[in-house]
Amino acid sequence: MEKMIRLAHGAGGVLSHELHKYIVERLGGQDASALADGAVLDLDEMGAGQGGRLVFTTDSFVIVPRKFPGGDIGKLAVCGTINDLAVMGARPVAISMALVIEEGLETEKLGEYLESAAMVAAECDVRIVTGDTKVVERGSADRLFINTSGIGITEGGNEIGPQMARPGQKILINGNLGDHSIAVVSAREGLSFAGQIESDCAPLFGLIGNVLEAAGGKVKVMRDPTRGGLASVLNEIAGSSRVNIRIDEAEIPVNDKVMGACGLLGYDVFHLANEGKCVFFIEDDDGAVENALQAMHAHPLGRDAAVIGEVEGIVDEGATPRVILKTIIGGRRIIDVLTGDLLPRIC
Amino acid sequence: MIGREIVVLNEERFRDPRLAKALIDRIQKLIETVAQRKEGLLGTDENPINLMEVCGTHTVNIFRSGLRSIFDEMPGLRLLSGPGCPVCVTTNMDIDAALAIAARDDVVFATFGDMVKVPGSKKSFAVLKAEGASIRLIYSPTELIEIAESAPDKQVSFLSIGFETTTPGIAYAIKKAKALGIRNLSIVASNKLVPPALNALCANPDVNLNGFVLPGHVTTIIGLAPYEPVARDFAMPCVVTGFEPVDILRGVEMLVAQLSEGRAEVECAYRRAVPVNGNPDARKIMSQVFEPTDMRWRGLGVIPQSGLKLNAQYEDFDARNRFNVEASEEIENPKCRCGDVLIGKCLPTECELFGRGCDPEHPLGACMVSSEGTCAAYYRFGFT
Ligand code: SF4
Numbered sequence: 001m002e003k004m005i006r007l008a009h010g011a012g013g014v015l016s017h018e019l020h021k022y023i024v025e026r027l028g029g030q031d032a033s034a035l036a037d038g039a040v041l042d043l044d045e046m047g048a049g050q051g052g053r054l055v056f057t058t059d060s061f062v063i064v065p066r067k068f069p070g071g072d073i074g075k076l077a078v079c080g081t082i083n084d085l086a087v088m089g090a091r092p093v094a095i096s097m098a099l100v101i102e103e104g105l106e107t108e109k110l111g112e113y114l115e116s117a118a119m120v121a122a123e124c125d126v127r128i129v130t131g132d133t134k135v136v137e138r139g140s141a142d143r144l145f146i147n148t149s150g151i152g153i154t155e156g157g158n159e160i161g162p163q164m165a166r167p168g169q170k171i172l173i174n175g176n177l178g179d180h181s182i183a184v185v186s187a188r189e190g191l192s193f194a195g196q197i198e199s200d201c202a203p204l205f206g207l208i209g210n211v212l213e214a215a216g217g218k219v220k221v222m223r224d225p226t227r228g229g230l231a232s233v234l235n236e237i238a239g240s241s242r243v244n245i246r247i248d249e250a251e252i253p254v255n256d257k258v259m260g261a262c263g264l265l266g267y268d269v270f271h272l273a274n275e276g277k278c279v280f281f282i283e284d285d286d287g288a289v290e291n292a293l294q295a296m297h298a299h300p301l302g303r304d305a306a307v308i309g310e311v312e313g314i315v316d317e318g319a320t321p322r323v324i325l326k327t328i329i330g331g332r333r334i335i336d337v338l339t340g341d342l343l344p345r346i347c
Numbered sequence: 348m349i350g351r352e353i354v355v356l357n358e359e360r361f362r363d364p365r366l367a368k369a370l371i372d373r374i375q376k377l378i379e380t381v382a383q384r385k386e387g388l389l390g391t392d393e394n395p396i397n398l399m400e401v402c403g404t405h406t407v408n409i410f411r412s413g414l415r416s417i418f419d420e421m422p423g424l425r426l427l428s429g430p431g432c433p434v435c436v437t438t439n440m441d442i443d444a445a446l447a448i449a450a451r452d453d454v455v456f457a458t459f460g461d462m463v464k465v466p467g468s469k470k471s472f473a474v475l476k477a478e479g480a481s482i483r484l485i486y487s488p489t490e491l492i493e494i495a496e497s498a499p500d501k502q503v504s505f506l507s508i509g510f511e512t513t514t515p516g517i518a519y520a521i522k523k524a525k526a527l528g529i530r531n532l533s534i535v536a537s538n539k540l541v542p543p544a545l546n547a548l549c550a551n552p553d554v555n556l557n558g559f560v561l562p563g564h565v566t567t568i569i570g571l572a573p574y575e576p577v578a579r580d581f582a583m584p585c586v587v588t589g590f591e592p593v594d595i596l597r598g599v600e601m602l603v604a605q606l607s608e609g610r611a612e613v614e615c616a617y618r619r620a621v622p623v624n625g626n627p628d629a630r631k632i633m634s635q636v637f638e639p640t641d642m643r644w645r646g647l648g649v650i651p652q653s654g655l656k657l658n659a660q661y662e663d664f665d666a667r668n669r670f671n672v673e674a675s676e677e678i679e680n681p682k683c684r685c686g687d688v689l690i691g692k693c694l695p696t697e698c699e700l701f702g703r704g705c706d707p708e709h710p711l712g713a714c715m716v717s718s719e720g721t722c723a724a725y726y727r728f729g730f731t
Contacts, residue, residue, distance in 0.1 A: 336726075
């Protein structure tokens, strides 16, 4: 394989074949035919039992820099799609991966990103089953864009969704807010906040599985607060369920360095993107909340988990559902949806 | 911004809920003392103590920390927001002049990001950019030099706004440009000074104030002395403070304490950051490049000696001269009440367009655009 990707690598000839082979190898040494243009999946083999349903999702990744503390674009592309499936209560089974490569990308770097993609996929027992590669001329893309799509299976039964928030439910999160955004801006701008902040980029499938097991059918809403942050997710849920939501600032886990960075850069931590966090709305009976919290604390991705708030009342017709923050000093204010783009190309 | 190590200060104790609670209780007691002393003429719900936070950073932090809701529920006290957002007080006249220059084919126009969506009398930078003008957003004035050097066949121009905190950086960039012999850089100077605006507010019969919460960062440059005439001539209590909740509460407490004791002095609740004498070096560099001039503020009109223009030595950098921009008339959107909002005469929520035609995505006035604008803060954090 040559040191750099050239336009000819996308032309469909011998070089394309070489690139294809390289990609397949880096993605876990599967037989090249395994990464054909399409994949046939056997529902039985995937374990979709009676009442099981397919969940399908897609996402594109354009992050700069492509490598950042705590991850790279390859890992992010797989985690992102696994998490999208997991928060829908699905077990991810198969992923597709499409690459748009700008000519001039170093082959070795591409290999690195693919290897980290393969590593997370293997960790979660998900196969990358199909893909596509395009090489475009210099200036038409910024080095590397990745699209992943994923298929997962739900067992059915418990209905989970943003319209399921009801008064009294507790709101939980599995750890610190904002690490991903701050890790990426620091890497991009060459800033350092008294030591490095690592992105929280991680596949949440395992943690979510444990929570669902621990809290039974009491988990009613799950969402990953990626772009737009916790603010976006909570406002969307408040809107879908027409409820008011209250969050306690004092309970929200945030790394000190991230807090400091927010102060300096003028960001609101609720608007920062996360790539390894899930927000849960859980009915507070039969010890479900306590059990879920324990399950999270026992998982490496949930050590800083906390109950951060609760669903207040149903909103009257005509009124606007609100997400209200009870601040550390005991005041109140609204948590708004981000306007404009705080940090472009964060994922 | 490459390779910068940023020290994160531990400001935790200035967010301590117990300290905050103690201060809130004390402020309430002091208000009662004022009410007794003035026999209902001040410190009651009918005649509340009107304090003004002059600075946009304070406005935002008061909302963000939840202090707004606490003050709103405190009997006998009102906290008004003042003209302290540099984007908001920039007149349409200045914006229009900048837009006229930015529209030229031979110009790369630089501006701070908050300015981009501000509607001038006809259009905004955002619209001009979509029409094909070359508009660059900058974070720091030092970028001006880089841009000018990298585009030698273009004219680089900049809408220079900001108070005493921002201006030294701009002065430094201009001084450096001159030393480097850079000839393709110019600025539309619209920089403003805080103390003359305080004077104008006190002298304005429409404005009824009992004390100023003054900005810590401006004071780190100018020191405490420039506020003395305001305190003395208008018997106006002045307290400089920082931006954490406990700082702001302490500032308010000191103001109400002054009122309860019948004092009107300049005090500082932010000693950890503000040297009494400010920063003489920063002032020196400002005065090497700029000199005071009469300037028009949105909401306050023309205030004597409240703005800065390039002095004789640096007038070559004046964009209005270079591009022959005539001073236009000041044309404002008649329905937008930014002017009244900026002097605390009206709350954003009293503007009929607030949330009904004017919001951060579709701003009709500067106060809704800027991240430090009062209307934007009410919209993003308030309960309406
Ligand atoms: S709400 Fe909009 S129109 Fe009304 S004063 Fe504020 S900026 Fe102007």
